Amino acid sequence: MQRFLLKGGKVLGATSSDLLISNGRIEAISKSISDETATVIDLKGSVVLPGLVDLHTHLREPGREDSETVASASRAGAKGGFTALSAMANTSPVADTAGVVEQVYRLGQEAGLVDVFPIGAVTQGLKGEQLSEIGAMADSVARVRVFSDDGNCVFDPLVMRRALEYIKKFDGVIAQHAQEPRLTVGSQMNEGIISSKLGLKGWPAIAEEAIIARDVLLADHVQSRLHICHVTTAGGVEIIRWAKARGIQVTAEVTPHHLLLTDDLASSYDPIFKVNPPLRTEHDVMALREALADGTIDIVATDHAPHTSETKDCEWAEASFGMIGLETALSIVTKTMVESGLLDWAGVAQRMSIAPAAIGRYSNHGQELVVGSSAHITVINPTKSWVVDRDLVLSKSRNTPYHGYELPGLVTHTFFGGRATMIDSKVIDKVVQ
Structure with a gap:
């Protein structure tokens, strides 16, 4: 070499x-x-930083290779400074069996530009009803330790409790997409003054906060590890801060776009700004930055969500949720956190390399730059x-x-x-x- x-x-x-x-x-x-x-x-x-680790990436393969492949996402990741990506489970077929996660893992090895760590689905088909092959995925060659139905919320509290209990035996973590489905039926953007003016169905902050509150209590009851995906609201930050003060095993992430962009961009009706969870208010953005700086939010994760032009270059209501972010993540964090004085470079390393690797139990990543x-x-x-x-x-x-x-x-x-x-x-x- x-x-x-x-x-x-x-x-x-x-x-x-x-x-x-x-x-x-x-x-x-x-x-x-x-x-x-x-x-x-x-x-x-x-x-010079430790290689970046993304705990939340949509690689789309298998099933949606028109949007992204493991190989193309690996190239985008390398360009953005990443050495490890975590492949979310909402593929086709869903990564809810050992066979699918092993396929994704081997595709990452073949691409050879980053380590690709598959995330296993919590429930079969992401339907929120029956637990997936959690144990088999954990024991597979991919050694899955992070499980998520991202794109869907594990809405049933009994299913969520059972999942939290199951992953304890191998020190896993459930990464929850916090979205109460009954409060977000047909929602298109953040619920507020702007959604009312635009005539777009609002997505209330309480839909996120209610699930975060429920799940930190479940995690405390079960004494298991919980990770909250893409936090977007000031209220959600306060619940996580309260939970951490009580010693509950909860970690949380924020995306680069939620650190910078706000819901007023929807006024253009450009669906490039349509994302799940939605862009929030300036007040929320500032709360997220402060929470990332003080450690209430542990990490930055991209939620890189590629879509074809056919599914984004259309009217807002018909467009897919999501935006790509691997190649811009570190620059957005530089702009929002470093240039503002909220984080130094050691803090960036902690939140974009060391902490995400620790949460995912990626033992060969997130190491401090020392001899050996x-x-x-x-x-x-x-x-x-x-x-x-x-x-x-x-x-x-x-x-x-x-x-x-x-x-x-x-x-x-x-x-x-x-x-x-x-x-x-x-x-x-x-x-x-």
Whole structure:
């Protein structure tokens, strides 16, 4: 395997150091390293982070390869600085058996650009009625530890309780899509003044908060691990803060788009801004940023949701929910959290690498950059900006809400297990060593 000498980058944004990569691991970190056998890369002005880990990605394969494949999402992930992706279960067929999660796992290995960790469905067919093959998926070669019906809420409290009980025996976690279905029938956007003006059926904050409140109490009763997907409301933040103060085993995520975008964008009737859960108010956005900064929200997860142009370039009511985000995630966090002073780079590493890997029990990821650790590495130059162009994304889909945005922070290099998967912002195919 090729040796790399990264010169002059700031490890976690601290002091400038050289970093030597050899045999898939970090061999040395020092003020000055010389190695004539290594490929030298000048990282002056850049920040060196542990490889990013996404705990919430829709890879669409099997079944919707017209929107995305494991291979294309892996390329998009590498471009965004990710070294691990978590494949949500709402594929076709649903990832509710050992056979399907093993298929997704092996597709990730074949692509070879990131580790792909399948997420297993909580219930058969995502219907919320009968538990899936949870134990078989946990025991499979994919070693599934995260289970979610994302796209659907596990709405039945008895089913949710049984799922929380089941995953305790192998230290799993249930990742809940918090959406009370009876309160969101036909909902199109955040319920509020803007939805009333636009004549679009509102999606009330209480629909999210009611499920979060119920499930943290269930998790406390069962003494099991609960993860709340894509938190969007200030009220949800307060419930999670209360639960953590009581010692309940709950973690939570926020998406980059919910840290930046607000429901007023729906005024354009452009369905690029239609997402589940919906964009909320400026008040909610500020509460989410503060919660991410103080640790109430543990991680950033992309909820990368690719869709074909046919399902997005249509009238709002008929359009699919979702937007892509792998390639822009770190820049959005730079804009909303780093430039605002809410997080330093160590905080970014914690929320986009270390903590998501810990929640998912991905033992080979989310490691601090020290001698001997796996060389999963992301390099970002915060002094450089770039303009998002939907025609240049590596995802098969083009549904980015940031087309034309100038964003801070250019991801320039990604190393996956010591192998360069991106150099100078150009993704390198697996066969190149």
